[in-house]
Amino acid sequence: MTIWHPNYQPRDWNLIDYQEFKVKGCDIPFRGPGFDPFAAAPGSYFTCIGAAQTYGCFYPRPYPTILSEAIGMPALNLAVGGTGPGLYTQFQSLIEAMNRGRFVVLQCMSGRSESNALYEANGYVEFVKERETGKVVTSSEAWHRIVGEGVDFGLERVQESRESWIATSHRLLGLLKVPVIFFWYSRRGHDYSVDKAAIDEQMRKRAAGEKASFFVDGLVGEYPQLINEKTMRAVADKCTAYAECVSSRGMGQKLVDRFTGGPFKTTVDQASPEYNIDYSTNSYYPSAEMHEDAADALQPVIERLLK
Numbered sequence: 001m002t003i004w005h006p007n008y009q010p011r012d013w014n015l016i017d018y019q020e021f022k023v024k025g026c027d028i029p030f031r032g033p034g035f036d037p038f039a040a041a042p043g044s045y046f047t048c049i050g051a052a053q054t055y056g057c058f059y060p061r062p063y064p065t066i067l068s069e070a071i072g073m074p075a076l077n078l079a080v081g082g083t084g085p086g087l088y089t090q091f092q093s094l095i096e097a098m099n100r101g102r103f104v105v106l107q108c109m110s111g112r113s114e115s116n117a118l119y120e121a122n123g124y125v126e127f128v129k130e131r132e133t134g135k136v137v138t139s140s141e142a143w144h145r146i147v148g149e150g151v152d153f154g155l156e157r158v159q160e161s162r163e164s165w166i167a168t169s170h171r172l173l174g175l176l177k178v179p180v181i182f183f184w185y186s187r188r189g190h191d192y193s194v195d196k197a198a199i200d201e202q203m204r205k206r207a208a209g210e211k212a213s214f215f216v217d218g219l220v221g222e223y224p225q226l227i228n229e230k231t232m233r234a235v236a237d238k239c240t241a242y243a244e245c246v247s248s249r250g251m252g253q254k255l256v257d258r259f260t261g262g263p264f265k266t267t268v269d270q271a272s273p274e275y276n277i278d279y280s281t282n283s284y285y286p287s288a289e290m291h292e293d294a295a296d297a298l299q300p301v302i303e304r305l306l307k
Contacts, residue, residue, distance in 0.1 A: 003090065005081065015255055015264045023078070023094060026091045038096075051107065057285040061291065071302060076101060089168070105298060111162055116164065117131070155219075180240050181241045194219055249287065
């Protein structure tokens with residue numbers, strides 16, 4: 001099985017060494033420092049799953065690392081950038097690794113790569129497949145096509161993708177036999193409003209060949225895209241515990257090349273040219289301060305669970 005994943009290490013090498021490692025039975029590189037969960041004593045570590053926010057792009061101490069230091073237990077960081085919950089259901093070895101640990105922190109992931117009437121999930125990491133033609137496209141391309149049919153049409157597909165996200169998440173929870181902490185980690189609250197004016201402006205820019213946002217922000221919202229209170233609660237209420245961190249503290253930080261001391265620059269070669277972003281300033285991924293806030297939100301929940 002080959003599943004696409006963003007290759008952060010080459011992109012960010014002049015900024016940080018992610019100490020990537022692999023887990024037996026899965027060819028995806030994960031954020032280190034890593035260890036072999038199948039050689040570790042059962043219950044001796046905890047697992048964090050999620051997207052780039054849990055992986056910890058740009059910073060040496062993402063919240064799983066901070067938590068590991070705080071509670072004195074190794075963290076197995078199995079986050080994959082751009083992923084949805086369905087990724088983990090495709091790797092028995094990852095499920096086994098999680099079930100050997102003490103508990104799982106489940107970050108609330110995006111629903112942008114889930115199935116709807118026009119597209120079906122294709123690996124659950126950023127790509128979807130056109131039902132009519134079988135063509136595989138990025139979730140960005142899919143949602144731009146969808147909203148091109150009209151906002152109301154787009155909202156119907158949003159609801160379908162939300163329902164698919166819930167079903168996928170329930171399938172994942174059914175495979176996990178250890179306590180699960182559902183973790184809302186975002187710069188926004190649970191709900192968001194559809195901004196029709198923003199959608200129209202973004203579509204105008206794209207039609208004119210001007211630079212526009214990768215996602216249809218006015219339709220899918222800020223990360224986790226598509227997920228609202230009702231959708232989130234349908235999964236969170238089935239978990240052992242709940243924690244949340246809504247923060248934007250420290251965003252906008254200048255990034256410094258660790259070799260030259262100058263501004264960090266990168267050439268991104270990912271799924272689409274639209275990924276070619278100037279990362280000299282961090283305007284998307286959680287900041288170092290946000291990772292601290294995330295750990296502060298999770299630690300008391302974890303301590304109660306461990307008692």
